[in-house]
Amino acid sequence: MTIQFNEETFRDDYSFHNSDWAIKRFPFPFHEDSYMYAVNMEQHRGGPEGSVYEKRFDVDEHYVSEMRDRAMVLADDPLRCQSLPHMTLAGWDLLELIMVSKSEDYPDLFELHRNGNQWRWVNKPLGIDDTFTFLDETTLPYGPMEYITRQAQGDFCVLDQRDDMLWMDAGMVTTQADWSLDFDIGMNFFEWHAPVPLAHEMGIFKRALKFLLNIQQGAPARRLNWTMTVNPLLDTSPENYHKWGIQKTTLTPENIGAKQHLRVELQTFFRLPRSNALVFPIRCYLCSFQDLMTMPKWGRRLHRVVRDLPEELATYKGFIDNRPMMLDYLSQFDDGLPTSRGVWPDLDTEPALKKSS
Amino acid sequence: MIADAEGAEAILELAAQDPDLMTKSHIIFIPKGTNYTQALRDLKPAQFYEGPSYEAAVQRIRHVLAEAKMGLQVYLTGTEGLMGQAQNEAMQAGIPHSAIQTEHRGSVARRMQCVHCKGITEDVITDPFVCSHCGLNLFVRDHYSRRLAAYQGVCIDAEDPGNVPEPQELYT
Numbered sequence: 001m002t003i004q005f006n007e008e009t010f011r012d013d014y015s016f017h018n019s020d021w022a023i024k025r026f027p028f029p030f031h032e033d034s035y036m037y038a039v040n041m042e043q044h045r046g047g048p049e050g051s052v053y054e055k056r057f058d059v060d061e062h063y064v065s066e067m068r069d070r071a072m073v074l075a076d077d078p079l080r081c082q083s084l085p086h087m088t089l090a091g092w093d094l095l096e097l098i099m100v101s102k103s104e105d106y107p108d109l110f111e112l113h114r115n116g117n118q119w120r121w122v123n124k125p126l127g128i129d130d131t132f133t134f135l136d137e138t139t140l141p142y143g144p145m146e147y148i149t150r151q152a153q154g155d156f157c158v159l160d161q162r163d164d165m166l167w168m169d170a171g172m173v174t175t176q177a178d179w180s181l182d183f184d185i186g187m188n189f190f191e192w193h194a195p196v197p198l199a200h201e202m203g204i205f206k207r208a209l210k211f212l213l214n215i216q217q218g219a220p221a222r223r224l225n226w227t228m229t230v231n232p233l234l235d236t237s238p239e240n241y242h243k244w245g246i247q248k249t250t251l252t253p254e255n256i257g258a259k260q261h262l263r264v265e266l267q268t269f270f271r272l273p274r275s276n277a278l279v280f281p282i283r284c285y286l287c288s289f290q291d292l293m294t295m296p297k298w299g300r301r302l303h304r305v306v307r308d309l310p311e312e313l314a315t316y317k318g319f320i321d322n323r324p325m326m327l328d329y330l331s332q333f334d335d336g337l338p339t340s341r342g343v344w345p346d347l348d349t350e351p352a353l354k355k356s357s
Numbered sequence: 358m359i360a361d362a363e364g365a366e367a368i369l370e371l372a373a374q375d376p377d378l379m380t381k382s383h384i385i386f387i388p389k390g391t392n393y394t395q396a397l398r399d400l401k402p403a404q405f406y407e408g409p410s411y412e413a414a415v416q417r418i419r420h421v422l423a424e425a426k427m428g429l430q431v432y433l434t435g436t437e438g439l440m441g442q443a444q445n446e447a448m449q450a451g452i453p454h455s456a457i458q459t460e461h462r463g464s465v466a467r468r469m470q471c472v473h474c475k476g477i478t479e480d481v482i483t484d485p486f487v488c489s490h491c492g493l494n495l496f497v498r499d500h501y502s503r504r505l506a507a508y509q510g511v512c513i514d515a516e517d518p519g520n521v522p523e524p525q526e527l528y529t
Contacts, residue, residue, distance in 0.1 A: 079475075180472055186504040195500045238472045238511055242493055245515025321516070 002108060005064040005125060011072075016232035018291055022061055026287045027052050027264050028295075028343050029224040033304040035313075037199050039208045044222035044268050052266055053222070056101040057152060058283065059109065064125050066153050066175075066234065073174040073235050074150075079182040080237070081146050083158070083170035090158045090170060091145030092135055093272035094279050098148045123151055145170055154266075154283030157181075159189075159212075161276055166212060168192050169277075175234040175284045177227045177263065178241065178318065197312045212278060217271045225265040228319040228326075232261055232286045251322055256329045257290035260322070262302070289329060295345040296353050299333030306330060358402075359385045359418060359443045361411070363463030364435025365393030371432075372400045379403070385418060387411055387439065411442060418443060422450035434460040438468035438479055441506030454503060465528050470507040471495055477507055483524035485513045494521045 008015045018026070029035075047053025052060070073080055083091060099121055103112035111122040117134040128151065132139035140147045149156045149172035158170035166189045173181040184192040189209050199205060215221055229236055230248045251259055266283040293299040306314075306326055314320040335354040340346050360368055365386060372379050383404040388394055394407050408414030431447050433440040440459045447457050466480040469488075476490025484497040488510060495510030502509070514521050 180509070182475070183470065183472060183500070183502050183505070183509055187502065191501070191503075195498060238509075240473075242473050242512040242515045245512065246518070248516050 003059065003061055003063070003125075006061045008062070008065045010065070010069045010232055010234040014231050014233075016062070016065070016286065018287055019061055023287060023291045023294060024345065024347075025051055025060075026292070027224060027266055027285055028262075028292070028298050028301075028345070029226040029264050030301050030305050031341065031343050033301050033339060034308050035305045036310075037202060037204055037313075039204060039211065040223045041208075041211055041221050042223070044220040044270075052283075052285065055105040056220070056268075056270075057098060057105070057154075057281070058266070059102070059106055059125075059153065063153055067126060067151060069234055070150060070172075070174045073237075077239060080174050080239075081149070081172045082181060082185050083143055083145050084160075084186065087145070087158055087160065087170035087275075087277070088137065088143065090160070090272055090275035090277035090279070091143055093275050093277065094156065094158060095144040095148040096134070097270060097272065097279070098152050102152075126151055146172060152281075154281045157280040157282065158272075159278045159280055161213065161278060164213060165189060166209065166278060174237075176237055176282070177225075177229075177265065177284075178236055178238050180238045182239070197316050198310075212269060215269050215271050215278060217273055220268055220270040222266065222268045225267060227263050227265075227317045228322075229261045229263040229286065230259055230322070232288070234284060234286075236263075248318070248322060251325055253325060253328060256325055257293070258288055260289045260326065260329075261286045262289070262292060289326075293333045295347060295350075296333075297339050297346055297350040299330070299353065300335070300337060301339050303327070303330035303334035358382055358432045358434070359414075359439065360433070361387040361435035361439040361463075362389040362391045362393075364433075364439065364460070365391065365397055367434040367460045367462050369393075369396060369400070376400075383421060385414055385421075387414055387435075389436075411439060415442070415446065418446050419450075422447055422452075425450065425452075431457045432460075433457060434462055436464050436466060436480075437461065438466065438506065441468060441501075441503070445503060445506045448503065467497060467527065468507045469495065469497065469510040470502070470505050471510045473512060477505075478510070481510075482527055484527055485521055485524055486510070497527065 008017060010016050052058045099112045102110040109124050113120040119134050120131045122129045137143060155173045155175050156171060157168055159166040160169040168184050168187050171181045190205060193205050230251055233244055236244060264285045268281050270279050272279055292302060314323055333353060337351060340350060358368055379400045379402045382402040384397055384402045385406050386397055387408045398405055406417060431452060433443045444454060444457050448454050466482045469478045469481045471488040471491060473493055474491035476488060478489040485494050488495050493512050494514050496513040498509040498511050500509040
């Protein structure tokens with residue numbers, strides 16, 4: 001199918017919107033009526049047709065506008081994209097992975113023509129047609145990681161692997177849930193996760209590291225993570241928190257349905273062939289509460305999850321102050337009926353919301 | 358050996374245990390208003406340098422590390438800011454951080470980077486504190502970067518401008 005790309009913004013007037021198609025395929029992250037941390041890793045080998053899991057790098061209706069937003073963030077703060085000197089080869093690995101995947105998965109949108117090291121890359125949605133020499137940085141307008149991640153939705157962390165450890169040694173990070181690449185660059189896996197509550201004690205990071213160190217070429221993995229964002233703001237960076245933090249206080253019972261967004265990260269993990277680095281794309285999907293509530297199962301479940309979330313997690317995820325207002329809103333969509341297992345909306349089988357009298 | 362302020366006491370104790378150590382030692386000391394210089398000189402280290410500030414001393418530290426021979430031992434003592442910055446220099450010279458000995462002495466002040474303007478505020482002893490560069494009110498996040506030798510400071514009143522809790526002394 002051909003994607004109709006939205007003309008929209010993720011700042012100022014926030015004209016971001018999801019089509020019915022995008023709502024239906026939204027990666028709702030709760031497979032049951034409660035939530036606790038888990039490594040929750042699974043293989044990234046496709047998924048149901050049309051779902052965000054189907055392709056290696058999902059392209060959706062927000063692609064063109066997201067890339068425009070990324071360019072604006074980078075113009076304001078070039079430190080959002082950094083690569084330590086030893087990571088250039090991994091950057092080429094990533095460029096190859098994305099170009100090959102996108103041209104195979106979306107042949108109507110992307111083309112890659114290779115003749116030895118002479119490559120021609122055609123990106124139709126962004127109007128790019130570049131010819132360059134693979135592994136020769138002087139033939140691209142940016143370093144290889146920056147070049148390709150200016151054309152791919154989601155943040156990208158490129159992790160070096162040495163001493164049985166992963167190191168945050170390169171990245172393109174403009175749509176992050178409140179963490180700073182510039183601060184974290186060069187850190188190891190445990191160091192950059194230091195501020196996360198509870199999970200260390202639960203042994204989550206030790207298990208996750210063990211898993212990630214063993215990811216093999218051609219066998220990528222994925223998991224979901226989530227948080228809450230007021231307004232469809234992609235750039236919820238700590239760098240700009242003093243500017244966007246105030247937006248959290250603009251929620252009212254009248255506007256919460258439109259303004260409050262569930263923010264879901266589809267995190268994937270790919271081993272890179274030449275560098276043996278691990279690339280960790282973090283793709284952000286946003287959906288307003290009112291759009292989520294069009295799926296009766298998601299309405300019931302989101303209420304129960306938000307209501308029962310431990311206080312530390314609600315604080316860490318930054319919505320503890322707004323939780324009471326969220327619950328007032330969400331409780332209207334929870335009639336107490338049981339929900340089916342799994343993340344899918346099951347629109348055809350789940351009962352419609354029973355209106356309370 | 359690189360030390361500041363009360364870090365001198367750690368060196369003095371070390372020398373008392375093993376006076377021979379001093380015949381092979383190069384001490385780089387930043388007094389920060391303390392009076393340990395003469396006592397350290399009296400240990401008769403092979404080389405002694407007193408610097409008025411870390412920034413003034415860093416060129417010498419880099420030179421010494423660049424010229425270092427196999428077997429060099431690095432010992433850092435004093436404030437967190439001194440140890441962190443000197444450790445960073447040693448790491449950049451190729452010495453793994455796990456091979457560097459550190460001993461904290463004296464002030465518990467932290468070296469903070471403002472995540473917003475990127476400016477470093479030295480010797481922070483309260484939480485929250487005011488960024489010495491951009492003036493934002495920052496809280497001390499327990500998140501440390503070896504590369505920056507600093508903890509992260511994050512705006513505390515972004516969601517309620519002007520609502521800044523009374524500063525508390527760190528570790529009290």
